[in-house]
Amino acid sequence: MAQIPLPHESSALNDAYGHLSAETVLQLAITELFAQEIALVSSFGAESAVLLHMASRLDPAIPVVFIDTGRLFPETLQYRNKLIDRLGLKDVRSVGPDTDTMEAADPYGALFSMDPDRCCHLRKVEPLAKALLPFSAWITGRKRFQAATREVLPVFEADSTHIKISPLAKWGAGELVAYLRAHDLPRHPLVAQGYPSIGCAPCTSPVAEGEDARAGRWRGQAKTECGIHLTPTHVTKRSA
Structure with missing residues (x-):
């Protein structure tokens, strides 16, 4: 039987399940649609505790891929360890560049200042691609409200090799905060210092009131994405 092209598969999944709640999408993805073939990719960033908590309640042994670029804030590494212990995550795989x-x-x-796209590719895109080889699908924590480039983010989408699932795509900032409070989940320590989106230390700055949540990422450059999340032809970039 011919394999369904990934874009067609993701479209069918959106039609069937894209309207469901985040918890239901996550449960279907982990236990039925891609059982034993799915990983959750987490930055252990500003809002990561929400998705990690949901996943841990379904299966604390789900593979969680964390990309340690070698340029992360020390607070992020400390927060990762804290959440692993708090949520009982049993299979967190830290990967990084060669x-x-x-x-x-x-x-x-x-390199981050001379060629940020190449820096991201070597430090994030290549390590993640290798880590995802055993899987057919992966879960992301992206949301539509985070930036103009994500306003039409689907719950299910396809990249060149995998189905990609964003259960929280439809959630707003208020829903995230409410969930964190309801489950008494710890916040990333840099959130209180004005960092609503946290990446590598050299390329992340605080965000002013009224700015996009991701305005502090690669500030002053056209770049808005590290390269992990691609359009069919190019890395998503901020308009000039």
Whole structure:
């Protein structure tokens, strides 16, 4: 039987399940649609505790992929360890760039300022691609409210190799805060310092009131995405 092209599969999944609650989408994805073939990719960032908590209640042994780029805030690494213990996560896989590759490509640690797309590709995109090889689908924590480039984010979508699922796509900031409070989940310590979106330390700055949640990522550049989340032809970028 011919395999259904991934874009057609994701479209059918959206039609069938895209209207359901985040919890129901997550349960279907983990226990039925992609059982034993799915991973959750988490940055252990500002809002990550919500999705990780939901997943841990369904299956604390779900594979969770964390990309340690080597340039993260120390607070993020501490928060990762805290959530692992708090939620009882049993299979968190920290992956990162190849040491020899980075020594050759970024010997002075300045690639982020000279060629941020390449820096992200080497530190995030390539390690994640390798980590996802055993899986046919992966779960992301993206939401439509985070940036103009995500306003039409579907719950199910396809990249070149996997089905990608964003159970929280329709959630707003208020719903996230309410969930965190209802379940007494700890916040990333940098949130209180004005960081609603947290990536690598050299490329993340605080956000002013009224700005996009992701305005502090690659501030002053056209870039808005690290490259993990691609359109069919290019990395999503901010308009000039």
